[in-house]
Amino acid sequence: MFQGLSLEQAPPYAIPLRFYITGGVYLVVLSVLTALFGTQIQTRYEYEAIALTHVLTIGFFSHIMIGSMFQMLPVMLGIPYKNVVTNANLIYGLLNLGAVLFVGGFLSETTLSMHLGGSMLLGAFLYFAYLSFNTVFQSQEKDFLVQNFAASFALLFVATVFGFIALIGHSGFVDTVRFGEIHIALMLFGWVFLLIDAVSYRIIPMFFVANEFPKLLKEHLYKLILLLLLGFVFFRLDENLHLVSVLKILLALCVMVFAFFSIKILKNRKRARSDISVTLWYFSMLNLSVAASLFGVDDFFKTDVALAVGFFAFFGGIYALINAMLYKIVPFLTWFHLSSSMVFEAEMSEVIQRKRMQWQVWFYFASYATFLLTPFGSFFVVVASILFFLSSSMLLSNIVGGYGYYKEYIKKKVDLGV
Amino acid sequence: MTIKDFMTHKHRECDHLLANAEEAVENGDFDTALERYIAFKDETLKHFDMEEEYLFAEFEARTGMTQGPTQVMRMEHSQAKSLFEKMDEAYNAKDKERIYGLGESMNILLQQHNAKEEQMLYTMMQQHLSDKNDEMVEKLQNW
Ligand SMILES: [Fe+2]
Numbered sequence: 001m002f003q004g005l006s007l008e009q010a011p012p013y014a015i016p017l018r019f020y021i022t023g024g025v026y027l028v029v030l031s032v033l034t035a036l037f038g039t040q041i042q043t044r045y046e047y048e049a050i051a052l053t054h055v056l057t058i059g060f061f062s063h064i065m066i067g068s069m070f071q072m073l074p075v076m077l078g079i080p081y082k083n084v085v086t087n088a089n090l091i092y093g094l095l096n097l098g099a100v101l102f103v104g105g106f107l108s109e110t111t112l113s114m115h116l117g118g119s120m121l122l123g124a125f126l127y128f129a130y131l132s133f134n135t136v137f138q139s140q141e142k143d144f145l146v147q148n149f150a151a152s153f154a155l156l157f158v159a160t161v162f163g164f165i166a167l168i169g170h171s172g173f174v175d176t177v178r179f180g181e182i183h184i185a186l187m188l189f190g191w192v193f194l195l196i197d198a199v200s201y202r203i204i205p206m207f208f209v210a211n212e213f214p215k216l217l218k219e220h221l222y223k224l225i226l227l228l229l230l231g232f233v234f235f236r237l238d239e240n241l242h243l244v245s246v247l248k249i250l251l252a253l254c255v256m257v258f259a260f261f262s263i264k265i266l267k268n269r270k271r272a273r274s275d276i277s278v279t280l281w282y283f284s285m286l287n288l289s290v291a292a293s294l295f296g297v298d299d300f301f302k303t304d305v306a307l308a309v310g311f312f313a314f315f316g317g318i319y320a321l322i323n324a325m326l327y328k329i330v331p332f333l334t335w336f337h338l339s340s341s342m343v344f345e346a347e348m349s350e351v352i353q354r355k356r357m358q359w360q361v362w363f364y365f366a367s368y369a370t371f372l373l374t375p376f377g378s379f380f381v382v383v384a385s386i387l388f389f390l391s392s393s394m395l396l397s398n399i400v401g402g403y404g405y406y407k408e409y410i411k412k413k414v415d416l417g418v
Numbered sequence: 419m420t421i422k423d424f425m426t427h428k429h430r431e432c433d434h435l436l437a438n439a440e441e442a443v444e445n446g447d448f449d450t451a452l453e454r455y456i457a458f459k460d461e462t463l464k465h466f467d468m469e470e471e472y473l474f475a476e477f478e479a480r481t482g483m484t485q486g487p488t489q490v491m492r493m494e495h496s497q498a499k500s501l502f503e504k505m506d507e508a509y510n511a512k513d514k515e516r517i518y519g520l521g522e523s524m525n526i527l528l529q530q531h532n533a534k535e536e537q538m539l540y541t542m543m544q545q546h547l548s549d550k551n552d553e554m555v556e557k558l559q560n561w
């Protein structure tokens with residue numbers, strides 16, 4: 001029963017960092033692909049659109065989210081993953097092979113590659129979801145936090161299955177659009193949103209010395225989301241599109257309520273000093289609210305707003321939040337592992353220079369603003385992609401720089417024979 | 419009141435003391451900042467003492483576990499102590515940027531440390547030492 005906390009409790013520094021650096025590489029690749037293919041994309045059903053979306057969601061988001069779970073769950077719930085090194089390696093391997101084959105398959109229109117890649121991704125996500133779901137229930141406390149995490153992992157599991165069905169159903173035996181839409185809803189409102197809310201409930205009050213989220217939200221919002229998503233799956237499969245529209249509005253309201261409270265709580269935080277992460281957090285919550293409202297009223301529009309919803313949710317919302325989190329977690333982890341190795345000369349503020357973080361985020365904002373201009377000409381897609389290439393290269397170099405800082409100090413220690 | 423509630427409450431108090439010190443730094447009032455920083459440091463070190471000298475010792479005696487969670491917690495206390503040495507320098511030198519940088523490290527270090535205590539160690543303590551709860555809380559209150 002004491003296995004919960006031992007000296008080996010934290011995973012080795014290299015594990016989260018490998019996920020982060022790899023995630024950064026996919027982001028750079030994404031910016032290049034967007035410059036190459038972005039101007040041609042008209043609807044979200046095109047192969048290029050599916051490929052690019054998954055470079056972002058699997059290549060970047062999932063790498064960072066999974067790498068962070070290996071690191072953060074032990075801290076937030078006091079319970080480590082079993083055999084974390086083996087499990088992390090296995091998931092990392094499947095995720096990367098799968099992502100490359102899957103995306104490559106869509107870009108080259110090679111069915112075998114799509115299916116092979118899809119199967120590996122299925123393995124990676126199902127195994128991670130199962131492992132994480134089991135892990136959280138080993139926690140000493142079975143409180144709302146555990147339940148929020150568990151709900152997120154459970155929905156990741158189901159969402160993956162629907163995604164896989166949509167993929168193989170592509171050859172004609174199921175309606176891919178229907179399964180695809182369920183896949184997207186479960187991934188976004190389930191896996192991603194519930195993970196964001198669970199982490200925020202814990203992190204915002206503690207790290208910013210701010211008020212707690214309302215009890216009602218912490219303890220019941222995830223149940224409501226679960227219920228709404230269950231309804232969404234059922235009625236979407238049943239083609240009851242009127243009820244689906246109602247459920248979409250309710251799901252959108254849930255996200256907006258959460259965004260409202262997180263902004264309010266962050267605004268009234270006691271540690272008043274603003275940094276780039278706080279700015280990104282506000283930016284993200286505003287984008288998520290815009291995405292949610294468009295998604296909610298989507299069915300009442302004559303034109304398809306799906307691409308806009310995707311842009312605000314993925315590029316403005318989730319991306320910004322992950323960028324913010326990386327700039328909190330990488331410097332701390334680097335410093336923490338050094339000081340646990342008795343290297344006390346290192347300082348957290350030196351791991352990634354503040355200026356370098358700021359520059360990267362300005363390029364991201366510039367890219368975001370330029371993407372907003374794309375309705376006026378596909379020329380802007382190219383400019384925005386170049387700006388995003390600069391931003392993501394800087395992000396990658398900042399993370400790699402953090403890793404280099406660690407290496408440098410560890411080496412000094414070995415050289416001195418300490 | 420339970421041991422867990424008492425100690426959790428103490429964590430929050432320390433958070434506010436650090437935030438108070440940083441508030442004074444933000445306003446450029448370094449004398450007040452130094453005063454408040456010292457209050458934060460004293461309170462935090464006292465809290466570490468309560469744990470190491472009393473709570474962890476009782477827990478270790480009761481369970482026979484000396485190499486487990488309490489050992490990790492002690493190690494993180496010593497990481498915090500080494501940060502305090504640097505913060506002393508920064509506050510005395512009125513070096514705003516360094517104060518913020520070190521304050522950020524201290525804050526995250528303590529938050530993740532406190533999360534582990536609150537989420538697991540205090541819960542385990544409560545289970546193993548519940549028969550002595552009232553006596554122990556009283557002793558902690560008079561520490
Ligand atoms: Fe402690």
Ligand SMILES: [Fe+2]
Nearest residue numbers: 425465469535
């Ligand atoms: Fe403590």
